Every structure is written in structure tokens, then in C-alpha cells.
Amino acid sequence: MRELINEILSLVAPKLQSLGFEEGTWERLVGPSTVSGSLSDVAMPCHSLSPAMRKSPLDIATEISSEISDCLEGIADVSSLNGFVNFSATESWLSTRVENLAPDSRLGVSLDDQRVIAVDYSAPNVAKEMHVGHLRSTVIGDAIVRMLEFKGHIVHRENHVGDWGTPFGMLIEHLLDIGEGEVAGEKGISDFDLFYKQARTKFDENPEFAERARSRVVKLQSEEEETLRLWNVLVNVSTNYFNEVYSMLGVLLTDEDLMGESAYRHLLPNVVDRLTEIGILENSDGADVVFLGGNWVNRDGEPFPVMIRKADGGFNYSTSDLACIIDRVERLGCDDLLYVVGTPQKQHFEMVFEVAKRSGFMNQEHRAVHVNFGSVLDSDGQMLKSRKGQNVKLVDLLREAVTRAELSISEKNPDLSGDERKNVARMIGIGAVKYSDLSSDRTKDYVFDWDRMLSFEGNTAPYLQYAHARICSIFSRSGIGRESTLGTRIQLNTPEERALAKTLVTFPEAVDYSTAGLYPHRLCTHLHSIASSFASFYEVCHVLDEDDEVKSSRLAMCDLTARALSLGLGLLGIDCPERM
């Protein structure tokens, strides 16, 4: 309703000024109505004006209401209640807004001033399985990328895979033990958990192996040719596997976006040099660290440092993240750095960002944000595990989603078969998993529940997808083309049509609100209210058996609704089938 608010503000300003309301004292009071129902769309509480005006809020509201209602003729109906001035959009204002939306492929969503933004997300580890933990980062990050791109920004997807470090000594030696041929080419590693665990066990229990692993780390770090080649075998097998998962999930990540830890290894000494030059690096117990002071203390109450170089000369992830910041700011020219990483790493990012600011790696113009998210829990509130108590493999989870969706649709719509059924099952199953993740506040933990996410009722992907499919069905059954609705006069004769129109007209602000805060669930909430108001509309407002004017108006509303759902779900990385 921000457009209505803007119109109200500009139209009533002269009148209020003549009534003695000083400029700057009342404008911010005008906002979206907080009361449910059809009482009003926009409201202005007058209570805070009471002392200065030396009148009761009720009197002020009544006076304003009667004085300004003429200024808003045809735009909003004005009334007052309980000291609030209430503005209710007129049918003609609403229908004009809907008509203006129709020809716009962006459905009214504007472009922002362009920024260059790096979004760091997914980040699985080479030679390790992808678990549910990676699901949230991948799904949330991908939605944020899509939303930011749609708003006109230049987005660099950054998949900061864990492809470097001491574990690779044992992993490479284990690879040699089982034979390179066993994992080469198409074969791949069938069980990454097992592969990693076997390497780990040998490292812990077999001194000879541990020694080989340690010397292999040295060779890797000195970039010995054969060792790098073996390392690459592991990297390739893993990234092929990641790509399979990404393709199943339907996310944007490709090999182009891979920018693993190894890519920054040559920059690490540079980080140390620059920190030394600035003079904030200190030696503590043999390690090079930065002390930030403030509230950062360890469990003994002593200053807690950012570890830059360990006592053994090795680097760890703070250094790598600082190198990343330098690279993204200086090479890619990023304005914003977003990190879609779990909440437990909050303190880490706060400290790294602080070091980067103090060291001049970022300046006031740069915005670094830890886009944090909570854990995935089961219905008992525990971290989600498989029946055997293992971490749930992401591929298994995705396969189960599709299987469950296919089961559900073959029950509900036996007409769908073959490839179409498979395809629809994929869209519904994957969409359900993504949507259930995206639809609640990412910063909180969320409860994973198959039955709820795959339900056709409630705030779920299938419910939104079904609304979309119903609309497609109207057009395909009637043989009327979607484009024929362009330029149609909109009539909003029933409460259901008006309610639907309001959700469509406020779609752009929902997208903006969601994108600005990097909170996909805000868009989900709005899409659900579109689908829900459409369902009510659909129940009451027949389309095809009406006379021409009503019919074409309603067809246009249907078309817009479908486009809003499809565009909105698209921004979340979710497909909508035309039949389901």
C-alpha cells in the first residue's frame, strides 16, 4: 500500500497545512493499517498530535477525516475511529493499479541502484558428503541471489568449497591405498562418508599411514606436481558430485562459481604482510593474532584473538576469509559481501569483519553481512538425523522428496503419467523442500516435517503451485490465450476480487521488503496470501460463464495472479507446473 500512502501524503499535505499541522509533524504517522479486516488499508493514528493540538485524538481524527475526504475523491474513502484516520482504497484506484500492472513483465517491481554483490553460499567440502546442513545455505543463498539479480544488481555467486588443508594429506594417501582407478572417471566415490571415515581411522590408528599423510600435506603445500594431480582427482570427483546435487536441487551454481579455499592460498602470506604493515598483528604463544578488545574475551576472561597464523606456521579460516574479502573487494569490485552461513559462526564473522574494517580491506561504503541461519530440527526438536543416527545425506533427502511427491500426485491425479508425472513430481518435491526451508525466518531453527511441507494446504509450495495450475487450467480448457487479457478493463465488484487485487498490487513492496532484509520468508508470506486470496476468489467468482466484461476482467486477474506466483516462486528458485 506504499503507493496509496504516497498519494495520500502528497494530496492531503496542503489541506493539513492550512489546518495548522506543521510540515514534518504528521507525515510519518501515515502507514499501513494494522487492524485486520476491511476497515482500512492505510491509517493515521492521531494520539501523538493531541498535546500540541490541545484536542483529543478522537476530535483530531474526526476533523482531519472530514476535511480531507474531498482531496482523496476517487482514491480512498476516509473515515475515523478511535483516534485513527482510516483510508480505504477505492475500487477505481485499485482497478487502475491492477490495469497498470498487467503489461509489466516485472509486475511493478522496480530496479535498485546497482551494486556489485558477492554471495558466498553452499560451500560443501571436497571428499565429504553433502548433508542437510548444506541444504539451508544452498537454498537460501540461491534465493537471495535470484532476488538480488532481479532487483538489478550484479551478483557474484561464490561457492567457497573446502578443498584445502591438512585433511588432504590423509585423503590423498587413502586414495592411493584404494587405487586411483577405483574412483576415476564415471565411477566416482559412491560413499563419501565411508571414504572420509576410512581415511580418518587409518590416520588415527596406523602410525605409518599417519606419517605418509603428514608428509603428503607438506608435498601438497609445496605444490609438488604429482600430489597436486592426485588432489585434483579428489576435487574433480567431488565437484562432479556437487553438480549432480545442484542439478537435482535446481540451483544456479556451476563450476564457474567454484572459488574454494585453495584459490586463496597464495594470498594468505599477503594478508599477514598487510596486517603487519598496519601494525595490528601481535605474537601470542607463538601464533600471529589480532586482538580486537571490547567484549571479545575467552572463557578465562582474557582477550580473545583472531587467529591469523598458527604457531606451526599454518593458516586457518580467519586468514582465508580475510583473503576472500580482499579478493572480492579489490579484484571483483564488490560493494556488498554476503555470507550465507549458519548462526554458530556469528562471532567468527563479526571478528573477521572488524579486522577487515580496521585494516582498510573494506571501507564505509562496503557492506559485509553474515546472512545467518538456524539448524534443521526433527519433530522432537533434535538436530535432524537419519534413523541410524547418522547425518542425513542431502541426495537421499531430495530423492525421498521426489518419491513422496510422486506418490502423492499419482494418488490425487491419475491422469498425469510418464515423463510429465516424473517432471511434476520433481517440481513439487524439490519445491516443497525448498519452500519449507525458505518460508520461515532463516535466523531461527526450523522443524523438518515431510507431511506438512508436501501438504496441499497451508503455507506450502504445493498450495501455491496448485493455485497456479488451476489458473493454467482455466486458460487451457477455455482455449483463451493468456496474452488476450492485456489491456483489459478491471472490475472489482466483489470483496474477493478486491482482496485479491490488493495482494497483487502490493507484490512489488513485498519483493522489496524481502530483498532488502535478505529474508526470503517475507516473500513466501506474501505469495501465500496471494494464493489464499485467489482460492477464495476462485470459489466465489466464476470466470468463464460470466458476461464478456466480467469474464475478461476476471481472466486478467487470473493471468496476473499466475504471473505473480510464478515470478515470486521463481525468485525463490521454485518451478510451477502447469498441471499437477
Next chain:
RNA sequence: GCCCCCGUAGCUCAGUCUGGACAGAGCAUCGGACUUCUAUUCCGCUGGCCGCAGGUUCGAAUCCUGCCGGGGGUGCCA
């Protein structure tokens, strides 16, 4: 110990940034609606000391303080 986050209907969640009207959805329960563009859905009923206690304010789920309960972080893993 210190720091951070969470606590809203039986369940899952919005709303907290930027204070406004009787705190909203969905699910579940219960009661209704299928010769239809539609039941893969819709309509209605029921359901709340917004963790507790103070404070600020004309007005607090929202801001401040202190508690209680749960979770996370707290130097050479990432």
C-alpha cells in the same frame, strides 16, 4: 564466568527493525459446501496472562532493566 540468539493458540509459524485500534495465519479438532473453470479446494466455529516481573509511554508482543527456561559461541578445526 563472559558474549550472542530464541521463548506468541494443542502443533508449525508471521508480526519485533520503525511502539498504535479487539495479537494474525496455517495445521489439527469440530460443523458445513462437490450435477462445478474447482474438493489437490473453500466457508465457519473453537482455541492466547505474546516465558515471568518491573520500567518508559497517551499507548508495549514490539523499546529498556532484571529474572526463568532452551540453544549456541568462548585461541591455534572449519
